[in-house]
Amino acid sequence: MSEIDDGAPVVRLRTIEDGDVDVFFDHQADPLAVEMAAFPARDRDRVVAHWARLRADDTLVTRTIVADGVVAGNIVSWPDDGKQFLGYWVGREWWGRGVATRALALLLDEVPVRPLRAHVVAHNFGSIRVLEKCGFRRDLEEEAAAPASDDGLEELTFVLDA
Numbered sequence: 001m002s003e004i005d006d007g008a009p010v011v012r013l014r015t016i017e018d019g020d021v022d023v024f025f026d027h028q029a030d031p032l033a034v035e036m037a038a039f040p041a042r043d044r045d046r047v048v049a050h051w052a053r054l055r056a057d058d059t060l061v062t063r064t065i066v067a068d069g070v071v072a073g074n075i076v077s078w079p080d081d082g083k084q085f086l087g088y089w090v091g092r093e094w095w096g097r098g099v100a101t102r103a104l105a106l107l108l109d110e111v112p113v114r115p116l117r118a119h120v121v122a123h124n125f126g127s128i129r130v131l132e133k134c135g136f137r138r139d140l141e142e143e144a145a146a147p148a149s150d151d152g153l154e155e156l157t158f159v160l161d162a
């Protein structure tokens with residue numbers, strides 16, 4: 001019996017390969033994405049060094065998001081100060097098609113650590129929605145305890161509990 005084709009891309013996660021980093025570079029340089037994530041674009045050397053460092057660190061889970069067989073973004077989970085975090089980035093050509101939501105759901109299967117946390121700026125409605133759809137909820141206590149950011153942007157903390 002064939003599966004129902006609802007038009008949504010088929011998403012999978014795999015280990016990052018060298019050639020993926022060129023695509024990640026383009027994605028992080030997209031001005032609209034930079035504004036959304038409030039994360040400044042970096043030059044190529046810094047991006048290459050960043051991914052080399054992440055991929056060499058086996059305390060991290062680093063994955064390429066593949067959609068319909070094409071490199072569509074990345075998703076990463078890392079420990080910091082006894083807490084576990086995650087972040088993701090999807091290329092603009094794939095936005096609004098459920099890729100980030102599916103990728104996060106797949107990562108949650110791979111990373112069993114709970115609670116799992118994500119930081120997101122308050123104006124990043126897409127990312128907030130992705131987190132909420134995967135069961136994350138704002139942690140107001142943790143937000144209140146965090147120091148105010150220098151750039152004046154409000155940063156929210158989302159948590160997925162056990």
Ligand SMILES: CC(C)(COP(=O)(O)OP(=O)(O)OC[C@H]1O[C@@H](n2cnc3c(N)ncnc32)[C@H](O)[C@@H]1OP(=O)(O)O)[C@@H](O)C(=O)NCCC(=O)NCCS
Pocket residue numbers: 033034036037087088089090091094095096097098099100101102119120121124125126127129130133
């Ligand atoms: C934020 C981001 C990951 C969303 O990825 P995506 O693949 O488009 O997300 P999905 O298609 O899974 O969308 C999930 C939900 O968010 C909504 N959404 C997506 N982008 C949105 C936007 N810009 N504004 C409002 N809602 C948005 C979708 O409509 C969907 O909600 P629905 O199912 O209720 O309709 C992607 O835009 C991105 O990578 N942006 C740049 C980097 C970034 O912001 N990373 C996250 C840092 S915390």
